[in-house]
Structures are given as structure tokens and as C-alpha cells.
Amino acid sequence: MDHSSTTPVDAAVTEAMLPYFSEKFGNPSSLYTIGREARRAMEEARGNVADLIGAKKEEIIFTGSGTESDNLAIKGLAYRNRKNGDHIITSSIEHHAVLYTCKYLETRGFKVTYLPVRKEGFVNPADVEAAITSKTTLISIMHANPEIGTIQPVEDIGKIAKEKNIPFHTDAIPAAGKIPINVDAMGVSLLSLSAHKMYGPKGVGALYIRKGTGLEPLLHGGGHERDIRSGTENVPGIVGFGKAAQLAMERMPEALRITKLRDSLIKGLLEIKDSYLNGSTEKRLPDNVNIRFSYVEGESMILNLDMKGVAASTGSACSSKSLEPSHVLIATGLRHEEAHGSLRFTLGRGNTQDDVDYVISVLPEIVNKLRMMSPLAR
Amino acid sequence: MTDGYSEKVMEHFANPRNVGEIKDADGIGKVGNPVCGDLMWIYIKVKDNRLEDVKFKTFGCGAAIATSSMITEMAKGKTLEEALEITRKDVAEALDGLPPVKMHCSNLAADGLHAAIKDYLERSGKK
Numbered sequence: 001m002d003h004s005s006t007t008p009v010d011a012a013v014t015e016a017m018l019p020y021f022s023e024k025f026g027n028p029s030s031l032y033t034i035g036r037e038a039r040r041a042m043e044e045a046r047g048n049v050a051d052l053i054g055a056k057k058e059e060i061i062f063t064g065s066g067t068e069s070d071n072l073a074i075k076g077l078a079y080r081n082r083k084n085g086d087h088i089i090t091s092s093i094e095h096h097a098v099l100y101t102c103k104y105l106e107t108r109g110f111k112v113t114y115l116p117v118r119k120e121g122f123v124n125p126a127d128v129e130a131a132i133t134s135k136t137t138l139i140s141i142m143h144a145n146p147e148i149g150t151i152q153p154v155e156d157i158g159k160i161a162k163e164k165n166i167p168f169h170t171d172a173i174p175a176a177g178k179i180p181i182n183v184d185a186m187g188v189s190l191l192s193l194s195a196h197k198m199y200g201p202k203g204v205g206a207l208y209i210r211k212g213t214g215l216e217p218l219l220h221g222g223g224h225e226r227d228i229r230s231g232t233e234n235v236p237g238i239v240g241f242g243k244a245a246q247l248a249m250e251r252m253p254e255a256l257r258i259t260k261l262r263d264s265l266i267k268g269l270l271e272i273k274d275s276y277l278n279g280s281t282e283k284r285l286p287d288n289v290n291i292r293f294s295y296v297e298g299e300s301m302i303l304n305l306d307m308k309g310v311a312a313s314t315g316s317a318c319s320s321k322s323l324e325p326s327h328v329l330i331a332t333g334l335r336h337e338e339a340h341g342s343l344r345f346t347l348g349r350g351n352t353q354d355d356v357d358y359v360i361s362v363l364p365e366i367v368n369k370l371r372m373m374s375p376l377a378r
Numbered sequence: 379m380t381d382g383y384s385e386k387v388m389e390h391f392a393n394p395r396n397v398g399e400i401k402d403a404d405g406i407g408k409v410g411n412p413v414c415g416d417l418m419w420i421y422i423k424v425k426d427n428r429l430e431d432v433k434f435k436t437f438g439c440g441a442a443i444a445t446s447s448m449i450t451e452m453a454k455g456k457t458l459e460e461a462l463e464i465t466r467k468d469v470a471e472a473l474d475g476l477p478p479v480k481m482h483c484s485n486l487a488a489d490g491l492h493a494a495i496k497d498y499l500e501r502s503g504k505k
Contacts, residue, residue: 295437
């Protein structure tokens with residue numbers, strides 16, 4: 001139950017990809033038959049990815065990862081528009097691919113405003129508006145947060161961006177395939193996607209670039225992807241991404257089933273004494289459950305859950321390589337020890353009510369066992 | 379996270395020894411890591427200069443719990459002088475090692491034991 005980390009590649013996706021490794025292995029840039037075959041498949045995939053977000057095919061660029069898409073959007077735009085200004089607005093709960101790109105740009109002379117979030121984890125559009133200066137060249141606010149599941153008011157932010165004529169980028173990686181996305185309704189100029197979070201393969205991402213939005217490339221070379229992202233295209237990966245996008249659209253109604261599982265899991269786990277929901281009950285991703293348990297630590301809960309065959313994740317400092325607690329939980333106002341006891345479950349296509357019931361049946365005992373050991377518990 | 383947790387660490391984590399508090403403890407050592415928030419309380423019972431009983435309560439990760447459990451086993455029955463010689467390194471070695479990132483943050487058990495003995499010595503006026 002850790003689908004926000006990654007998802008299994010759907011069997012139909014693998015099947016679609018397979019011919020493009022050894023059989024139809026052509027380079028899409030080649031003019032002969034197998035090259036054209038590869039190009040056709042790649043363009044079909046581009047159409048499917050565009051359809052998923054209500055975009056035009058020619059507005060999609062394939063990249064090597066979601067991280068690359070975020071880097072390309074932010075650095076590409078900041079450098080291209082430097083003559084017009086040097087100020088970027090983002091939020092304190094972005095993915096590190098956005099946050100650390102912004103931090104890097106600060107070392108290159110750019111100024112960045114990191115907007116706070118309210119307690120439940122939402123950016124306030126009024127804060128975005130108030131942060132805009134004559135030097136602002138980019139607003140980057142994520143569509144939904146993968147840790148606490150909050151769906152941000154991107155449409156309101158998009159309206160503000162449009163009024164002020166400032167490009168708006170959104171990292172839609174955690175949202176894609178789970179909730180409907182429409183680039184026009186959201187008013188975005190740039191939108192990042194990643195295949196492996198939606199039952200596609202790892203190693204392929206995409207960036208939506210609205211017509212008329214100029215970007216400075218990160219990778220220079222043979223002029224692939226409209227000269228914005230050079231490098232021979234990962235044809236099997238792209239074909240897989242296209243198939244995953246098509247399946248995501250077909251399976252959008254599945255979100256209703258997942259939402260029910262989510263609510264059932266939240267309800268069951270909040271029965272445990274001294275437990276609290278992180279994030280909000282409203283505007284929450286269908287798959288996201290994030291609960292904190294007082295007096296216990298996340299890694300210990302995860303190890304115990306693992307012994308029971310359940311995969312989950314935590315915002316605890318103990319489980320991160322940096323030994324820092326989750327910046328998202330801290331941004332919502334939690335203290336270190338509260339972030340310590342947070343547990344996240346993210347549900348997927350393969351999960352059933354039985355899985356949810358199982359977690360609800362094993363976790364109380366785990367929490368209890370750890371609380372017996374904890375000097376903080378009374 | 380579990381990268382590099384040895385079987386022994388996992389065994390102690392899954393079946394921690396000597397969990398709990400000693401109501402009439404002769405010494406209590408309370409240590410913690412202010413950065414990550416781990417807390418470890420070690421309780422000791424002393425008889426004839428020997429550690430008759432050692433128990434712990436810990437709030438922390440797998441390594442924090444395993445080291446707590448291990449030190450109670452290592453310290454029980456030892457004289458105070460012997461117990462004071464147990465180092466963080468000894469605890470880690472007894473567990474067949476700890477992941478490098480955990481060596482500092484969660485390896486508090488020796489400090490906790492020493493703090494408990496110091497508390498005992500102070501209480502009994504021997505220091």
C-alpha cells in the first residue's frame with residue numbers, strides 16, 4: 001500500500017512496449033521503415049498523453065523522468081525569461097525536484113518565494129497573488145501533494161497567473177491518472193508528468209508546454225523533441241507511457257472505488273487512540289491515507305507492518321537518508337515528534353477491501369506494542 | 379531504511395528483551411537525540427555492586443529499539459565497573475553492526491546505561 005512511491009507496470013503496458021525493444025527497434029529519426037514505425041508509435045503515445053490532460057499533441061515533450069520535467073520547466077523558463085525578471089513563486093510543500101531546483105536557482109541569483117500552507121496543507125491563492133512582483137516570471141505550485149494528498153486550488157491560481165500574464169507550472173505527477181486533469185481549466189503553461197506513478201515504466205516523463213511558452217533546453221544535441229530535449233527518444237518507454245495514459249483514462253471511474261477504500265481505512269485507523277489525520281478530509285487524492293500516532297515512531301511501525309506483509313511509508317526522520325523529517329509535514333505545522341509518528345498508505349488498483357481490513361486488524365496491535373515500549377506514552 | 383539492518387537487529391527489534399520500567403529502580407538514565415527526537419530510558423536495579431535487573435523504554439526507530447534491547451542483555455549480571463566499560467561500539471558489534479547512518483543517531487543505549495549507573499551512584503552518595 002505504497003503506490004505513491006511507484007506502481008507496477010500494467011500487463012497491457014508491458015505488452016505494448018515489448019515489440020519496441022528488439023523487433024521494431026528503429027530510431028524515430030531514421031527515415032526508413034522501422035524508423036518510421038517507431039516514430040508512428042511514439043506520436044500515438046504523445047496523443048494519448050495529451051488526451052489525458054486535455055492538451056494538444058504537439059504540446060507534449062517526453063523526458064527521462066518527472067524530476068527532469070520539473071527541472072526543465074523551472075530552469076528552462078527562468079533562464080529564458082531572465083531579461084524580464086528573476087522572481088519565482090512556489091510553495092513549501094513541493095516535491096524536492098521543484099524545491100531543490102528553486103534552491104539551485106537562488107544560488108544563480110534568482111529570488112524565490114516559498115509560500116506557506118495552512119494547517120491542512122493547502123496553498124492560499126491570495127498568498128500567491130500577494131507574492132507577485134513586477135519581476136515574477138514563474139509560479140510553480142503542485143496539483144496535489146503525494147504525502148498528505150491535498151489537492152491544491154490550481155484553477156484559482158491559474159486565473160491569477162493568467163490575469164497577471166505570468167506562466168504557471170504545476171507538478172501533476174501525484175495527481176495524474178487519479179483525478180481528471182485539464183490544462184485549459186487549470187490555466188497552466190507547463191505541467192509535469194511521470195509514467196511510473198501511473199502503472200507505466202520507470203525512466204520516462206513528460207512535460208506539457210503550452211504553445212507560445214519558450215523554454216531554454218537543459219540538454220543540447222541532435223534537436224529531438226522540437227529542439228527542447230535532445231537525446232534519442234526512449235521509444236519503448238514512451239509507448240508504455242502512452243498505453244498507461246490510455247488505461248488511466250479508461251479506468252478513471254476506478255477512483256470512486258479507491259476513494260471508498262481510502263475512507264474505510266481512515267475511519268478504521270482513527271479508531272486507534274491518539275491518532276490524527278494529516279491533511280484534509282476534503283479535496284484529498286483518492287488513494288492517500290496519512291495518519292499520525294502519538295508516542296510511536298514511523299520506521300518502527302513500518303518494520304512491524306513489513307513483518308505482517310504490508311508496505312507503507314512514513315514522514316519520520318528516522319527513515320530518511322538525511323535524517324530530516326518530512327518537509328511537508330513540518331510545513332503543515334507539525335512538531336518533529338508528530339512527524340515522527342506519521343504513517344502513509346497509498347492505495348492502488350490491486351488493493352481491495354480485504355487489504356484495508358487486514359491493515360485495520362494488524363495496526364492497533366503494532367501501535368500498542370510500540371506504545372508499551374515508549375517512554376512518552378502514559 | 380532497513381538497508382543494512384542485520385538479522386540480529388531485526389530479531390531484537392521483533393522480540394525486544396526486558397521492555398518496561400522498574401517501579402523501584404535504583405537508577406534511571408534518560409537520553410535522547412534532540413535532532414531526530416529518539417528517546418531512551420534505561421532503568422537499573424543494583425545489588426552487591428551488580429546489575430540485578432535492567433529494563434528499557436524507547437521511542438524511536440528499529441535501531442533504537444534493538445540497541446536498547448541488546449544493552450539490557452549485555453549489562454545484566456555485570457558489576458557496575460564492567461557495565462561502565464560497555465561502549466556504543468560494543469553494542470553495535472553485538473548486533474552484527476548497524477547501518478552507518480544509524481551509528482550516531484540511534485546508538486544511544488550505552489549512554490543510557492551509563493546515565494542510569496551515574497544516577498544510581500549519585501543517589502546512593504557514592505559519587
